[in-house]
Amino acid sequence: MTVTDAETPRRLPPFPEELVASTAFLLKRLGFVAKEQAFDAYESAGLGPYHHAVLIALGENSHETQGAVADALGYDRGQMVGLLDELEEQGLVERKRDPSDRRRHIVKLTPEGKRMLVRLRALSKRIEDEFLAPLDEEERGQLHALLLRLAEHHLPRRGPLVLPPARR
Amino acid sequence: MTVTDAETPRRLPPFPEELVASTAFLLKRLGFVAKEQAFDAYESAGLGPYHHAVLIALGENSHETQGAVADALGYDRGQMVGLLDELEEQGLVERKRDPSDRRRHIVKLTPEGKRMLVRLRALSKRIEDEFLAPLDEEERGQLHALLLRLAEHHLPRRGPLVLPPARR
């Protein structure tokens, strides 16, 4: 949420070699700047990457309940309330009670939400292309495959993480 | 700083495919869990990854000034004060005024600090090996090289990030 270096007044000294030699260090730092860049970019849409993730989840599997979306994304259910409030304010989703279990909220994308999803998908692609710019297509594929392997072990889910169908 | 899933009561549904297809998403999530795992593991030493990074910086280039260490690691100078306070309490570093510029503090590793550095290096290697366990040696090298390429663009420094000398 902070610009890391865009307006840094002077060049910084190099990182200690021992840190640069650590894959985990690079992963942590790069994940952090990717997050920062994403937040900055989404700001123009009045949303954040979390909102986008919620819209994606709702787009892939409709008629979701609020808690199911939270679980699908690994979010806390308390967080989810605020995210959905904001999405609802902008008319991107609608919540209604599940008649068969009145404790539950069924959440659905509105037409505006679907349009926003298209817009955010383009935005997200632009951010990612920019971030991966140093790598050619083959290298991007390699990186994705390697990270996916790690994700299968460290982001455990019900099934194995599916391989993405030919990207876009 | 939180156990992501160790005690999660039930298996979670899979992530939306569109997210899994995003390299940036995987990078952000994996960076996050790597950070969590590191914090948990360092806890036993009464320190954190940040303290380790400070010790590394001091170990590679002695006679550093406080601000120089902060810059070398990309930390805020205000943060650095607290980190050094904690390291000093444990007798791992010592601060003394620079006689030639009495505003500055020269920070040096103590012998205990050097021993702790050895210990943390082993700890860090163990964490990283565990994290990269799904990948064989060649794949780890590929991943490191790819992340390094991204780091050169997104973690800008004075010079190009050096290639690590034959790891360990």
Place this chain on the structure above:
DNA sequence: TATTGTTATACTCTATAACTATA
């Protein structure tokens, strides 16, 4: 006036736990 290190403040995130309404 600018800079180093320090301290204080405020702001964001997140984690926890109460609370309601339903079951």
Place this chain on the structure above:
DNA sequence: TATAGTTATAGAGTATAACAATA
């Protein structure tokens, strides 16, 4: 009694700015 969603509170983490000493 347990669960879905909500709300409130507290804590950690971080960013900002004021501050004292020195240049």
